[in-house]
Structures are given as structure tokens and as C-alpha cells.
Amino acid sequence: MDFIEGTATEAVAQSFAGTADPRLRRVLGSLVEHLHGFVRDVEPTIEEWEAAIGFLTAVGHMSDDQRQEFILLSDVLGVSMLVETIEARKSAAPAHRREWDATPSTVLGPFHVIASPEREHGDQIFPAGGKRPCVVRGRVLGPDGTPVAGAKVDVWQCDENGYYDVQLPEVPNGTGRGLFTADAEGRFWFRSVVPSHYPIPTDGPVGRLLKASGRHPYRPAHIHFILEAPGFVPLTTHLFVADSEYIDSDAVFAVNSSLITEFARVDDPSSAAGVGLPSPYWSAEADFVLRPAPEPA
Ligand code: BEZ
Ligand code: FE
16 A cells, blocks of 8 residues: 555554554554644754654663753653642542542652651751751541551651752752651651752753753752552642742743741741741641542452
């Protein structure tokens, strides 16, 4: 059969019609339909098509077990957050079991590369002496508002200059990280510094893509969390610092208004002494609502 522009998509889709796995059959059929639709829309020249292949090849070459340029590409195209958001919608608790909306899940990012050290409530996850020392207090709840006692809360964040511990050879691994266990009321707290906004890695093809499209590479200041407890879906999420630059234009589209948290300045020496910080300090509070794990079929 000749390859004819008008019937090519149907012919290629048909070539996959015998795929035994029904999910794979659906994925391949849709891939052909949308990819052909994209090519028909853009009508790339051979040269442009070669450039696209070159770009994807560079993304592959930039990726190894330390650096995942494909995930970064997915992040800046908004695909990672779209997948997260669809998954959350599909696994939402039924309305009759839900008084609180589950906390939105967000991208993991590339800096969860070492295990966080176990910490006690109130521990300082950065050495004292930051410009904006802070206290973060959290509560872990189920969808009916019941505290999730014993939930594991894994925290990681960058410093006041936008660097994670693993990016700075002179900084001990584990700085800016902590693994906490929620108390009987689902509460945990720690002392830290208010993190800075920072750029995602721009030294690869994704950086070139952002540059070519006039996009900035910055993420607004945030703290990462993974919360886990038996009977609940593990939650990967962030808290975003409300007064951060780029809060309205996260390079990876992870901001959700319910995750924006005020780090309030507290100018009260006795309250500062009570939490063991200099005055002024900054204070943030957040609730994290987990989704129940699906019931076994
Ligand atoms: C991060 O916040 O650690 C991050 C997330 C996605 C891409 C790059 C960095
Ligand atoms: Fe981050």
C-alpha cells in the first residue's frame, strides 16, 4: 500500500490494532493520532524534524542516575503536573468520606536524592544564624479531619541562597532535610530558614528551550514534603512562601493557591526565646490532608 498523506494516520493506527494488552493498544493508538495531528499542524521541514530529534537526543545524553533531563522536560512542559493532577482527581475520596479536600500533590523534583536524617520535633534543620530564621508547624489529617498520628513527614528545602545541601560540597549532607514522626495529634514542627527562590538546572537542552522561548527558569521559594502513613496514599507536595518572587510563574507549574503559606514575621523577643530563635523570626503553619488508600479490589 502506498503511504498517502490523507490515510497515513489510520494506516499506522491500524498497524498497532493487534496489540494484545488493551491499555498499550489504547496508548499507542492515541499516540499515533496525536503525534500525526501535531505533525500535520506544524508541517515541519526535514531540517526541523532533524533538529527535534537532535534535541531529544541531547535530553537523553544529559540524563543519568544523577540528572534526569527527561523529567525536567516533562516538568517545564507542564506534563508532570498534569499527570499528578489527573491521578489526584481519579483517587479522590468519595464525597461521603471527605470533609477536607486532600492537599494537592506536586512534582518531586531532582533534589530528593539522599535520605533525610531522622529528627525530633523542634530540631533545627539548618545551623543557626540565618537572615530569616523560621518555625514551621504542620498537622497531618485524614479527609474527615482526624489527625494521622505517627505519619512520617520527610522534609527537604534549599538554603537562603537557593542551594540544596547536595549542590554545595562544603555543606554536610542532610542539612535542610529531616524525617519527622507526627505526634498523637498529627502535629510536627521544626526550625529552619525561609528558603529562597532558585533556578532549575539550565545547563542542558531544557535550559536552552527556556532561553529560546524567553521563559525564566525560576521556582518560587518552597519547602518539599513527602507524607506517608498506613492506610493513606503517600503525598508528595510543597509549601510555597507567600511573599516569594515568581509565585505566579513557577517554571514547573507546581503552585496551587492552597499550598501558598504565609511566613509571618514575629517581632516578639519572648515568643522567639520560647522557640529558641533570635527575634524577629518567621512563622508558618500548614495542614496536610491525606487521601485514603484505595480499598483492595
Ligand atoms: C525542585 O523543586 O526541587 C525542582 C522541581 C522540578 C524541577 C526542578 C527542581
Ligand atoms: Fe525544590
